Amino acid sequence: MDEHLFIATYDISDPKRWRAVFSLMNGYGEWLQLSVFQCRLARRRHAELAATLDQIIHHEQDHVLMLDLGPAEGVVPRVVSLGKPFKALERAAIIV
Numbered sequence: 001m002d003e004h005l006f007i008a009t010y011d012i013s014d015p016k017r018w019r020a021v022f023s024l025m026n027g028y029g030e031w032l033q034l035s036v037f038q039c040r041l042a043r044r045r046h047a048e049l050a051a052t053l054d055q056i057i058h059h060e061q062d063h064v065l066m067l068d069l070g071p072a073e074g075v076v077p078r079v080v081s082l083g084k085p086f087k088a089l090e091r092a093a094i095i096v
Contacts, residue, residue, distance in 0.1 A: 003072040005088060006039045006046070007032075010064040012057065020056050021064070024049070038088075040072045 008025060012018040012035075025031070028049050029039030041049065046066075053064055069075055075088055 003040050003042050004046070005069040005072045005075050006041055007067040007069065008037045008039055008064065009067075010035050010057075011062065013061040014058070017056060017058065017062065021053065024052055024056065039066075040090075 006029070008029065010018075010021055010025075012021050018035075022035075025037045025039075028041065028045065029037040032038050039046075039049070050066070057064060069088075072088075
């Protein structure tokens, strides 16, 4: 699969929209800290996430950043992490 590793961060001004974005992001990645997620996404999943976020946020008030760290397989992100260590999200089995 052609997946990339993303760091997604957001600043949502309304608590109701913030919860909606948080819930959505929980389905796409791993929560790192308040308003920051690490996601491993194929091109299609990335497009789905971006389209759904686009419908939830208010463009004049909210801000979402998705940083593409490159291909997920073998990526070695250069991250300075103080406190808990940063570990790149690995491919996990999906049980349906």
